[in-house]
Amino acid sequence: MKIGVLLFNQFELLDVFGPLEMLGHVEDISIELVAQEIGPIKSAQGPCAYAQTNLDSASQYDVLLVPGGIGTREMVNDQPTLDWIAKQAEKARYITSVCTGSALLAKSGVLANKQATTNKMAFHWVVSQGPNTNWITKARWVKDGNIYTSSGVSAGTDMALAFIADIWGESKAREIANLAEYEWNDDSTHDCFAQKYGLE
Amino acid sequence: MKIGVLLFNQFELLDVFGPLEMLGHVEDISIELVAQEIGPIKSAQGPCAYAQTNLDSASQYDVLLVPGGIGTREMVNDQPTLDWIAKQAEKARYITSVCTGSALLAKSGVLANKQATTNKMAFHWVVSQGPNTNWITKARWVKDGNIYTSSGVSAGTDMALAFIADIWGESKAREIANLAEYEWNDDSTHDCFAQKYGLE
Numbered sequence: 258m259k260i261g262v263l264l265f266n267q268f269e270l271l272d273v274f275g276p277l278e279m280l281g282h283v284e285d286i287s288i289e290l291v292a293q294e295i296g297p298i299k300s301a302q303g304p305c306a307y308a309q310t311n312l313d314s315a316s317q318y319d320v321l322l323v324p325g326g327i328g329t330r331e332m333v334n335d336q337p338t339l340d341w342i343a344k345q346a347e348k349a350r351y352i353t354s355v356c357t358g359s360a361l362l363a364k365s366g367v368l369a370n371k372q373a374t375t376n377k378m379a380f381h382w383v384v385s386q387g388p389n390t391n392w393i394t395k396a397r398w399v400k401d402g403n404i405y406t407s408s409g410v411s412a413g414t415d416m417a418l419a420f421i422a423d424i425w426g427e428s429k430a431r432e433i434a435n436l437a438e439y440e441w442n443d444d445s446t447h448d449c450f451a452q453k454y455g456l457e
Numbered sequence: 458m459k460i461g462v463l464l465f466n467q468f469e470l471l472d473v474f475g476p477l478e479m480l481g482h483v484e485d486i487s488i489e490l491v492a493q494e495i496g497p498i499k500s501a502q503g504p505c506a507y508a509q510t511n512l513d514s515a516s517q518y519d520v521l522l523v524p525g526g527i528g529t530r531e532m533v534n535d536q537p538t539l540d541w542i543a544k545q546a547e548k549a550r551y552i553t554s555v556c557t558g559s560a561l562l563a564k565s566g567v568l569a570n571k572q573a574t575t576n577k578m579a580f581h582w583v584v585s586q587g588p589n590t591n592w593i594t595k596a597r598w599v600k601d602g603n604i605y606t607s608s609g610v611s612a613g614t615d616m617a618l619a620f621i622a623d624i625w626g627e628s629k630a631r632e633i634a635n636l637a638e639y640e641w642n643d644d645s646t647h648d649c650f651a652q653k654y655g656l657e
Contacts, residue, residue, distance in 0.1 A: 262504070270478045273474075274471060274473075275474075277502055278469070280502075281501070287503065288502065288504050297507035300481075307506065307507045378636065409637065410639065411614075411639040411640075414611075437609065437611050438576070438608055438609035440649065
Protein backbone atom coordinates (compact mmCIF):
# COMPACT_ATOMS: atom_id res chain seq x y z
CA MET A 258 0.00 0.00 0.00
CA LYS A 259 1.51 3.24 -1.17
CA ILE A 260 0.97 6.39 0.88
CA GLY A 261 1.47 9.82 -0.66
CA VAL A 262 2.06 12.67 1.79
CA LEU A 263 1.60 16.20 0.48
CA LEU A 264 4.25 18.65 1.69
CA PHE A 265 4.22 22.42 1.25
CA ASN A 266 6.06 25.39 2.71
CA GLN A 267 5.20 25.77 6.43
CA PHE A 268 3.54 22.40 6.90
CA GLU A 269 3.18 21.37 10.57
CA LEU A 270 5.84 18.85 11.61
CA LEU A 271 3.80 16.55 13.83
CA ASP A 272 0.84 16.50 11.40
CA VAL A 273 3.14 14.59 9.07
CA PHE A 274 5.49 12.67 11.29
CA GLY A 275 3.10 11.53 14.02
CA PRO A 276 1.01 9.50 11.53
CA LEU A 277 4.10 8.39 9.59
CA GLU A 278 5.74 7.09 12.78
CA MET A 279 2.79 4.71 13.19
CA LEU A 280 2.13 3.92 9.52
CA GLY A 281 5.83 3.32 8.91
CA HIS A 282 5.76 0.34 11.27
CA VAL A 283 3.21 -1.51 9.09
CA GLU A 284 5.17 -4.01 6.99
CA ASP A 285 3.39 -3.58 3.64
CA ILE A 286 3.28 0.22 3.56
CA SER A 287 5.62 2.42 1.55
CA ILE A 288 5.65 6.17 2.02
CA GLU A 289 6.40 8.97 -0.45
CA LEU A 290 6.76 12.65 0.42
CA VAL A 291 5.50 14.73 -2.50
CA ALA A 292 5.61 18.50 -3.10
CA GLN A 293 5.52 20.99 -5.95
CA GLU A 294 9.26 20.53 -6.33
CA ILE A 295 11.64 17.76 -5.33
CA GLY A 296 13.98 18.83 -2.52
CA PRO A 297 13.92 20.20 1.02
CA ILE A 298 10.58 21.66 2.17
CA LYS A 299 10.59 23.95 5.19
CA SER A 300 8.15 23.20 7.99
CA ALA A 301 6.31 25.78 10.12
CA GLN A 302 8.78 24.94 12.91
CA GLY A 303 11.85 25.46 10.71
CA PRO A 304 13.36 22.01 10.02
CA CYS A 305 13.05 20.64 6.50
CA ALA A 306 11.70 17.34 5.26
CA TYR A 307 12.79 16.11 1.85
CA ALA A 308 10.22 15.65 -0.92
CA GLN A 309 11.34 12.78 -3.13
CA THR A 310 8.86 13.38 -5.94
CA ASN A 311 6.81 16.26 -7.33
CA LEU A 312 3.14 16.67 -8.14
CA ASP A 313 3.62 16.13 -11.87
CA SER A 314 5.55 12.89 -11.60
CA ALA A 315 3.76 11.38 -8.60
CA SER A 316 2.00 8.10 -9.26
CA GLN A 317 -1.52 7.29 -8.08
CA TYR A 318 -1.43 6.66 -4.33
CA ASP A 319 -3.54 4.17 -2.41
CA VAL A 320 -3.69 6.56 0.54
CA LEU A 321 -3.45 10.33 0.44
CA LEU A 322 -2.31 12.19 3.58
CA VAL A 323 -2.77 15.97 3.67
CA PRO A 324 -1.26 17.73 6.70
CA GLY A 325 -2.06 21.16 8.07
CA GLY A 326 0.07 24.00 9.34
CA ILE A 327 0.09 27.73 8.82
CA GLY A 328 1.10 27.11 5.19
CA THR A 329 -2.46 26.00 4.42
CA ARG A 330 -3.49 29.68 4.48
CA GLU A 331 -1.65 30.10 1.17
CA MET A 332 -2.31 26.64 -0.19
CA VAL A 333 -6.11 27.05 -0.17
CA ASN A 334 -5.53 29.44 -3.10
CA ASP A 335 -3.01 27.27 -4.94
CA GLN A 336 -5.04 25.80 -7.80
CA PRO A 337 -2.43 23.29 -9.10
CA THR A 338 -2.20 21.72 -5.64
CA LEU A 339 -5.99 21.67 -5.20
CA ASP A 340 -6.38 20.05 -8.63
CA TRP A 341 -3.74 17.45 -7.73
CA ILE A 342 -5.58 16.60 -4.50
CA ALA A 343 -8.89 16.27 -6.35
CA LYS A 344 -7.32 14.01 -8.99
CA GLN A 345 -5.57 11.79 -6.44
CA ALA A 346 -8.70 11.60 -4.29
CA GLU A 347 -10.76 10.31 -7.22
CA LYS A 348 -8.88 7.01 -7.34
CA ALA A 349 -7.28 6.74 -3.90
CA ARG A 350 -8.61 3.96 -1.70
CA TYR A 351 -8.40 6.20 1.35
CA ILE A 352 -8.13 9.96 1.85
CA THR A 353 -6.81 11.37 5.11
CA SER A 354 -6.07 14.80 6.55
CA VAL A 355 -4.64 16.12 9.79
CA CYS A 356 -5.45 19.49 11.38
CA THR A 357 -6.09 22.27 8.84
CA GLY A 358 -5.23 19.86 6.02
CA SER A 359 -9.01 19.40 5.88
CA ALA A 360 -9.27 22.97 4.52
CA LEU A 361 -7.31 21.79 1.48
CA LEU A 362 -9.54 18.72 1.09
CA ALA A 363 -12.60 20.98 1.36
CA LYS A 364 -11.33 23.49 -1.21
CA SER A 365 -10.54 20.57 -3.56
CA GLY A 366 -14.19 19.51 -3.36
CA VAL A 367 -13.35 16.23 -1.64
CA LEU A 368 -15.44 16.97 1.47
CA ALA A 369 -18.66 18.12 -0.24
CA ASN A 370 -21.61 16.61 1.64
CA LYS A 371 -19.28 14.70 3.94
CA GLN A 372 -18.74 14.70 7.70
CA ALA A 373 -15.33 15.92 8.80
CA THR A 374 -13.40 17.58 11.60
CA THR A 375 -10.35 19.80 11.89
CA ASN A 376 -8.11 21.86 14.18
CA LYS A 377 -10.10 23.37 17.05
CA MET A 378 -8.33 26.73 17.30
CA ALA A 379 -8.66 27.33 13.54
CA PHE A 380 -12.12 25.77 13.35
CA HIS A 381 -14.05 28.75 12.01
CA TRP A 382 -11.48 29.49 9.30
CA VAL A 383 -11.58 25.90 8.08
CA VAL A 384 -15.38 25.86 8.08
CA SER A 385 -15.30 28.96 5.86
CA GLN A 386 -13.31 26.94 3.31
CA GLY A 387 -15.91 24.16 3.17
CA PRO A 388 -19.49 25.44 3.46
CA ASN A 389 -20.94 22.20 2.05
CA THR A 390 -19.32 19.99 4.71
CA ASN A 391 -20.90 18.81 7.96
CA TRP A 392 -18.15 19.91 10.36
CA ILE A 393 -18.09 18.01 13.66
CA THR A 394 -16.97 20.21 16.56
CA LYS A 395 -16.23 17.53 19.15
CA ALA A 396 -14.21 14.65 17.71
CA ARG A 397 -10.61 13.50 17.86
CA TRP A 398 -11.14 12.26 14.32
CA VAL A 399 -14.05 11.58 11.96
CA LYS A 400 -14.45 8.76 9.46
CA ASP A 401 -16.92 9.17 6.59
CA GLY A 402 -16.68 6.32 4.11
CA ASN A 403 -13.09 6.22 2.91
CA ILE A 404 -12.27 9.68 4.27
CA TYR A 405 -10.53 10.17 7.61
CA THR A 406 -10.07 13.71 8.98
CA SER A 407 -8.47 14.49 12.34
CA SER A 408 -8.44 17.38 14.76
CA GLY A 409 -5.33 19.45 15.40
CA VAL A 410 -1.74 18.23 15.11
CA SER A 411 -1.33 15.36 17.59
CA ALA A 412 -4.83 14.04 16.85
CA GLY A 413 -3.43 12.75 13.56
CA THR A 414 -1.42 10.14 15.44
CA ASP A 415 -4.54 8.75 17.12
CA MET A 416 -6.34 8.74 13.76
CA ALA A 417 -3.46 6.91 12.07
CA LEU A 418 -3.69 4.14 14.67
CA ALA A 419 -7.46 3.92 14.11
CA PHE A 420 -6.81 3.65 10.38
CA ILE A 421 -4.29 0.86 11.00
CA ALA A 422 -6.83 -0.90 13.26
CA ASP A 423 -9.52 -0.68 10.56
CA ILE A 424 -7.33 -2.27 7.91
CA TRP A 425 -4.79 -4.48 9.68
CA GLY A 426 -6.69 -5.14 12.90
CA GLU A 427 -6.69 -3.63 16.38
CA SER A 428 -3.90 -5.88 17.65
CA LYS A 429 -1.55 -4.49 14.98
CA ALA A 430 -2.45 -0.93 16.03
CA ARG A 431 -1.80 -1.75 19.70
CA GLU A 432 1.48 -3.48 18.88
CA ILE A 433 2.72 -0.38 17.06
CA ALA A 434 1.48 2.00 19.78
CA ASN A 435 3.40 -0.09 22.34
CA LEU A 436 6.54 -0.06 20.19
CA ALA A 437 6.36 3.73 20.17
CA GLU A 438 5.47 3.82 23.91
CA TYR A 439 2.40 5.77 22.87
CA GLU A 440 -0.76 5.88 25.00
CA TRP A 441 -3.28 5.72 22.18
CA ASN A 442 -6.51 7.69 22.59
CA ASP A 443 -8.60 5.12 20.73
CA ASP A 444 -11.96 6.86 21.29
CA SER A 445 -12.74 9.20 18.41
CA THR A 446 -15.28 11.08 20.58
CA HIS A 447 -12.78 11.79 23.38
CA ASP A 448 -11.76 15.36 22.57
CA CYS A 449 -11.03 17.72 25.45
CA PHE A 450 -9.96 20.51 23.10
CA ALA A 451 -13.42 21.28 21.67
CA GLN A 452 -14.36 22.70 25.08
CA LYS A 453 -10.98 24.44 25.55
CA TYR A 454 -11.59 26.37 22.35
CA GLY A 455 -15.25 27.17 23.06
CA LEU A 456 -16.80 24.78 20.54
CA GLU A 457 -19.17 23.06 22.99
CA MET B 458 18.65 29.39 22.01
CA LYS B 459 20.08 27.17 19.29
CA ILE B 460 19.14 23.49 19.22
CA GLY B 461 21.25 20.99 17.31
CA VAL B 462 19.52 17.73 16.38
CA LEU B 463 21.73 14.82 15.37
CA LEU B 464 20.41 12.85 12.40
CA PHE B 465 21.76 9.54 11.10
CA ASN B 466 20.59 6.81 8.77
CA GLN B 467 17.52 5.05 10.24
CA PHE B 468 16.74 7.55 12.96
CA GLU B 469 13.23 7.22 14.42
CA LEU B 470 10.84 9.84 13.00
CA LEU B 471 8.85 10.72 16.12
CA ASP B 472 11.98 10.82 18.33
CA VAL B 473 12.97 13.88 16.32
CA PHE B 474 9.73 15.51 15.26
CA GLY B 475 7.65 15.07 18.42
CA PRO B 476 10.08 17.21 20.47
CA LEU B 477 10.66 19.62 17.56
CA GLU B 478 6.92 20.18 17.16
CA MET B 479 6.84 21.49 20.74
CA LEU B 480 10.23 23.25 20.83
CA GLY B 481 9.52 24.89 17.47
CA HIS B 482 6.64 26.84 19.01
CA VAL B 483 8.96 28.61 21.49
CA GLU B 484 9.70 32.05 20.04
CA ASP B 485 13.41 32.31 20.82
CA ILE B 486 14.45 28.83 19.66
CA SER B 487 16.15 28.06 16.37
CA ILE B 488 16.63 24.48 15.22
CA GLU B 489 19.36 22.91 13.09
CA LEU B 490 19.35 19.36 11.76
CA VAL B 491 22.94 18.09 11.60
CA ALA B 492 24.38 14.87 10.16
CA GLN B 493 27.64 13.50 8.83
CA GLU B 494 26.75 14.95 5.45
CA ILE B 495 24.44 17.75 4.38
CA GLY B 496 21.40 16.44 2.48
CA PRO B 497 18.49 14.02 2.85
CA ILE B 498 18.81 11.50 5.71
CA LYS B 499 16.59 8.43 5.59
CA SER B 500 14.55 7.61 8.69
CA ALA B 501 13.79 4.12 10.01
CA GLN B 502 10.26 4.59 8.60
CA GLY B 503 11.48 5.57 5.13
CA PRO B 504 10.82 9.31 4.70
CA CYS B 505 13.82 11.64 4.68
CA ALA B 506 14.56 14.72 6.73
CA TYR B 507 17.07 17.21 5.39
CA ALA B 508 20.28 17.90 7.31
CA GLN B 509 21.27 21.52 6.73
CA THR B 510 24.75 21.26 8.21
CA ASN B 511 27.37 18.59 8.86
CA LEU B 512 29.31 17.57 11.95
CA ASP B 513 32.48 19.38 10.87
CA SER B 514 30.85 22.74 10.20
CA ALA B 515 28.25 22.72 12.99
CA SER B 516 28.59 25.49 15.54
CA GLN B 517 28.37 24.97 19.30
CA TYR B 518 24.72 24.35 20.22
CA ASP B 519 22.99 25.48 23.39
CA VAL B 520 20.90 22.32 23.39
CA LEU B 521 21.84 18.97 21.92
CA LEU B 522 19.07 16.53 20.95
CA VAL B 523 20.05 12.93 20.16
CA PRO B 524 17.23 10.72 18.85
CA GLY B 525 17.05 6.94 18.76
CA GLY B 526 15.95 4.46 16.16
CA ILE B 527 17.34 1.21 14.82
CA GLY B 528 20.22 3.22 13.31
CA THR B 529 21.74 3.61 16.79
CA ARG B 530 22.90 -0.04 16.55
CA GLU B 531 25.50 1.12 14.02
CA MET B 532 26.10 4.56 15.45
CA VAL B 533 27.32 3.24 18.82
CA ASN B 534 30.43 2.16 16.88
CA ASP B 535 30.83 5.34 14.87
CA GLN B 536 33.72 7.11 16.60
CA PRO B 537 33.52 10.47 14.71
CA THR B 538 29.87 10.84 15.77
CA LEU B 539 30.59 9.82 19.37
CA ASP B 540 33.47 12.30 19.50
CA TRP B 541 31.19 15.03 18.13
CA ILE B 542 28.57 14.32 20.78
CA ALA B 543 31.20 14.42 23.55
CA LYS B 544 32.61 17.70 22.27
CA GLN B 545 29.19 19.35 21.92
CA ALA B 546 28.10 18.06 25.33
CA GLU B 547 31.10 19.68 27.03
CA LYS B 548 29.84 23.18 26.32
CA ALA B 549 26.11 22.70 25.68
CA ARG B 550 23.81 24.20 28.29
CA TYR B 551 21.48 21.23 28.01
CA ILE B 552 21.88 17.69 26.64
CA THR B 553 18.81 15.67 25.69
CA SER B 554 18.11 12.26 24.20
CA VAL B 555 15.02 10.35 23.15
CA CYS B 556 14.62 6.56 23.15
CA THR B 557 17.85 4.68 22.27
CA GLY B 558 19.59 8.01 21.66
CA SER B 559 20.74 7.55 25.26
CA ALA B 560 22.94 4.67 24.07
CA LEU B 561 24.87 7.22 21.98
CA LEU B 562 25.14 9.59 24.93
CA ALA B 563 26.37 6.70 27.09
CA LYS B 564 28.99 5.56 24.57
CA SER B 565 30.18 9.15 24.28
CA GLY B 566 30.86 9.19 28.02
CA VAL B 567 28.21 11.82 28.69
CA LEU B 568 26.15 9.62 31.03
CA ALA B 569 28.98 8.34 33.26
CA ASN B 570 27.78 8.39 36.89
CA LYS B 571 24.48 9.97 35.84
CA GLN B 572 20.86 8.88 36.14
CA ALA B 573 19.12 8.23 32.84
CA THR B 574 16.35 6.28 31.14
CA THR B 575 15.71 4.91 27.67
CA ASN B 576 13.44 2.82 25.42
CA LYS B 577 11.78 0.03 27.40
CA MET B 578 11.83 -2.68 24.73
CA ALA B 579 15.54 -2.11 24.02
CA PHE B 580 16.38 -1.45 27.69
CA HIS B 581 18.93 -4.20 28.20
CA TRP B 582 20.83 -3.38 25.02
CA VAL B 583 21.09 0.28 26.01
CA VAL B 584 22.24 -0.63 29.53
CA SER B 585 25.03 -2.71 27.96
CA GLN B 586 26.27 0.46 26.24
CA GLY B 587 26.49 2.40 29.50
CA PRO B 588 27.64 0.25 32.45
CA ASN B 589 28.56 3.33 34.54
CA THR B 590 25.08 4.87 34.33
CA ASN B 591 22.29 4.51 36.86
CA TRP B 592 19.51 3.41 34.49
CA ILE B 593 15.98 4.08 35.77
CA THR B 594 13.53 1.39 34.65
CA LYS B 595 10.26 3.19 35.39
CA ALA B 596 10.27 6.77 34.15
CA ARG B 597 8.76 8.67 31.23
CA TRP B 598 11.87 10.82 31.35
CA VAL B 599 14.75 11.49 33.76
CA LYS B 600 16.48 14.79 34.51
CA ASP B 601 19.96 14.73 36.03
CA GLY B 602 21.46 18.20 36.21
CA ASN B 603 21.47 19.55 32.66
CA ILE B 604 20.83 16.15 31.07
CA TYR B 605 17.33 15.04 30.04
CA THR B 606 16.82 11.48 28.76
CA SER B 607 13.44 10.06 27.75
CA SER B 608 11.90 6.64 27.31
CA GLY B 609 10.87 5.32 23.91
CA VAL B 610 9.77 7.40 20.95
CA SER B 611 6.65 9.33 22.03
CA ALA B 612 8.06 9.92 25.53
CA GLY B 613 10.35 12.49 23.95
CA THR B 614 7.37 14.76 23.34
CA ASP B 615 6.42 14.74 27.04
CA MET B 616 10.07 15.38 27.96
CA ALA B 617 10.30 18.30 25.53
CA LEU B 618 7.29 19.94 27.20
CA ALA B 619 8.89 19.39 30.63
CA PHE B 620 12.08 21.01 29.31
CA ILE B 621 10.04 23.98 28.05
CA ALA B 622 8.31 24.23 31.43
CA ASP B 623 11.66 24.25 33.26
CA ILE B 624 13.05 27.08 31.18
CA TRP B 625 10.11 29.16 29.94
CA GLY B 626 7.55 28.25 32.61
CA GLU B 627 4.72 25.76 32.88
CA SER B 628 2.15 28.08 31.30
CA LYS B 629 4.25 28.26 28.10
CA ALA B 630 4.42 24.45 28.00
CA ARG B 631 0.64 24.17 28.47
CA GLU B 632 -0.02 26.82 25.83
CA ILE B 633 2.05 24.87 23.29
CA ALA B 634 0.49 21.51 24.25
CA ASN B 635 -2.95 23.05 23.71
CA LEU B 636 -1.91 24.50 20.35
CA ALA B 637 -0.92 21.00 19.28
CA GLU B 638 -4.06 19.49 20.87
CA TYR B 639 -1.69 17.29 22.85
CA GLU B 640 -2.68 15.73 26.17
CA TRP B 641 0.64 16.17 27.94
CA ASN B 642 1.72 13.44 30.36
CA ASP B 643 3.43 15.88 32.72
CA ASP B 644 4.36 13.29 35.38
CA SER B 645 7.83 11.89 34.72
CA THR B 646 7.07 8.85 36.92
CA HIS B 647 3.90 7.91 35.00
CA ASP B 648 5.22 5.16 32.71
CA CYS B 649 2.93 2.24 31.89
CA PHE B 650 5.45 0.72 29.50
CA ALA B 651 8.01 -0.37 32.12
CA GLN B 652 5.51 -3.00 33.25
CA LYS B 653 4.47 -3.92 29.69
CA TYR B 654 8.08 -4.79 28.93
CA GLY B 655 8.72 -6.65 32.21
CA LEU B 656 10.93 -4.04 33.85
CA GLU B 657 9.00 -3.85 37.14
